[in-house]
Amino acid sequence: MPSKTIFRVHPTLNVARFGTSDDYILAPETAAGAREADGVTIGGLPIKAGTENELVTSSDLRDAGGHLKKQAARFRLFWYDFDGTARYPGGDGSEVVIGTKLPDGRKVVDLVWTVHLANKKAAAYNVVNNLGIKAYADGQVPQRRNPEVHGEVDSPSRLNQLMIDAGPRAISAASGQSAKFDNATTPSAGNGQGAIESFPDYPVRFPADVNDTLFEPTGPLDTLGEIWTDDKGRLIVLPSIGNAVGQYDEYDVPIQITGDLNNVGWYDAASDGPVSVTLQFDDGTTETAFGAWVNCCDPGYAPQIRNVVSTWDDVYDTWVRELGLQPDLFGPKSGYNPDYEPVFDQDIKPIFGAAAQQRWTANLPEMALRSHTAVDAIDETHEPNKTIMAGLNFIRNPNADETNIGTPLMPLSLGEAGTSFLTVSKTQYFMLAQWSRNKFQTGPGRVFGPGEQLDIAALTNCLGGRYVPGIEFSYIVRSVDIYIQDWQTTGAGPFRVKHKPLDYSKADEDTPFLTGGWIPLHGMTDGLEPGDLSKFMAIPWQTDYNSCSIHQTLINTNGVNESNGAASTLYWSWPSQRPDAVYVAEEVVNNVLPAQRWSIRGPGTYAVNPASAATFQNPLQSIEQWDRIGIVMQGSNIDIEDRSFSPKLFLEVQGQLTAPGDASDPVAQWPFNANPSKKERG
């Protein structure tokens, strides 16, 4: 096949994060935990608005009024020379901006971007925390959220009442357009030929349309965000303020928040949806790129702290084992190639580094700190058998029945639904095992193209493994059905969510345009609608973020302790992504670390039971004050007046829950325990 030029949007999956300010910063384009070219800076830091890649400092995180800035997602377009078979990594790709001249001589004169954001959480199924994706197995589905609203999941009556759908918005980069995802802006979409069509009859849905009054503790939920382009024509997706609103009951009392995951009568302003772009050239021709997906969700409270298992690790593992990503690594019949040589700096070091970073967001004992430091000190010159990781003696094997074995196996954080403890992915474990057998490469390793690097970075900065239900994405990132599976022959490339074709010309003001949408394990392969990713997350998002600090393992295993330790022992839920214990920058003197403090602390957080430490005791407070939680950041990017901090330190900055010197619940050294249950007390 003769080669042709194709176009892809990157990152394939990108994340915009809530903030209460009108100002914004840009989502990081480097991976958490990875050392940057300067040898000092650790990746994962967001980027200053209006810059190519100038990293934020601590004073960039809030506006002058103290409000947390939003984190906008930036999408870029790349062209590729495609010969009929895509490989991974391709190592190629060049960015396309307004004015780019392609090898065939055509010059880009406009980029028409279309984004569609929706939130189906309230209309979707419950998150089942001890089953996870298995709740969809064998033709089953979980109970619907808001079951008092009559109808099936696709019923127009339910969707009209429970779904938030702002509809699509299209903008021309050359015209400098922008568009808001609110009720006052007419939906529009690119027609694939470079033009934008309006759809005034599109059935936009917001909670206020069907509720006379709503409890709005932080303002009305009347937008899901906004889009515009930068001066190069790249797409910027700004999320909403991440607020939540609740219905009133028949006594005109706001419906009480009764749980963490599936609150009845509540909406939040999370959203997700497809991103597509049409290129217009100076010769009048147009081309359509392989699109992407944007997800608007929780803030990144510790952007540089890498999850030992990130969303990237899960997505990569899925693609390696199920979608033929790297035949030299894994074959459908032969399995992992025993001769495959992982690259130390790319495949091994990130896992070791992530372990060492856990200390900045969790209350680890000295034993762990020193051991993790030794793990992180391993480099490519070391003989594996002479290191602390010899024989992978302390790594939980995902291929064995070890998910209920806690200490001393790592990672020691909580596992996914139905399991006590987390495991690295099977591909991560294979890489580690190869290294352990002295079968690995040193040096720079595989070459990734700039777009491929953006894909990795965006997902590395998200939580993996413990999708109960997760923070940015849930377990469905491991479902091959959500992706474009013929990625090699179509040129789409890997990790690209399949867009369900949507014909907006059929939109009718009275009928919900979107359906209940895609669900896993039901053979649905026609693609995802807007809102089909975020609907698997908690509603409202704040209550889940708040509660998922520390738990007993039995929370995952039907209330029965299946672990090899005390039922009351507490473990971390999402320690990298949802900081538990932190060091406060203002309390660090001369780079000497003070005692840790809970990330969520101060009035309203005092816990009688250690199991609920580091949380707002009243979930409503989490809805009102989530933006006051501090951000953990590398010392070299902290700009507190007259102070300097070592780049070795990662400290909480810009916290507003307590003032320096305020007392707060002390942080216990791990292991620590929940109070005995009523049954145990007798």
Place this chain on the structure above:
Amino acid sequence: MNRHRNSFHKARQRRKGLGRRQAASTGKPSSTKLTADQWDIAHLRSHLQAAVDLEFWTLPFYLSAMYSIKDRSSDAYQLIRTVVNQEMLHLQSASNIANAYGLSPTFAAPKYEGTNIPHLDFSGDDLDEIDKFKPYTATIGALDLEHVNAMCLIEIPEYLTGETGDLNENVTEYGSIGAFYDALRYGASLLTDHLHGGVKQVDFFSAYYRGMPSLKVIDDGADGFDQVSLLIDLITDQGEGATKEDETVLPAFQNTADDVAPELDHFDKFLAIKDAKELPETFKGGGSGDQLQQILVSEFTDLRAALEHLFGGGNPQQFFPVMASVGGAIRNCWENGVSPRFS
């Protein structure tokens, strides 16, 4: 894991009738008894060093058995793991007591030969009870009947302990570990003038034992002795249980974090392994792997040095990594068909 807990408790029932009766009037080898007046600080310190040696001896022996088990989720693996953790606690406790009496312990390489288990002398015992745990071996090896028998014998209850111990000139002259610790406690009580709390005390375990008032000796004199006595109780109770045969480990001495059966003493845990339907599958040693053995010897040598540094008042940054590395090196030997070697 939880599903197996009931079976652990059954072991306690089977334990009834087992155990050694210390024979006051049988043919135990003659020893050099000391009176309270003859007992001095040098005697006490030699006994304290022996206590450290004894606890240290168990670590490679138990660890080698544990890491030989292929299935890390097996009951046997998990039970031995919890015992190993407590042996480390005992090592810390014995060392803290030693430092309180002015001795920073040393850590010589233990010897594993024949059936020579330190402080086990069955000549004065009811041989019928002892015979239940034969054959046994004191050599390093995979978990098999001989090793699990040895592990039971090391921790076998001594029901007549709890009385004032006989003081011996020579630490090798005690017929049992229980008798040895009885003597140690009694001998320590005689020399409280030499007891100084807060000296080179180490605590890495208090978060795992939320019920323990203290794992350090922090006071001088009589108050300090109460703390010494508490640590000896901790060692003996976790090891062989309280002096009455059906009692579980006292709540204060029970692990509160990561023990699959915190109420069971070491003897009951090992008895549960012995009495299980079958022993777990193990790796086979004996293969050629001199390099892996050398790595283990090197790591273990480093660990001994780190322990001396630690209990000598230092703060070796590499202590935990070295300790962990020893475990990895043992496992690595087994997985590659090589028997562990420590010196």
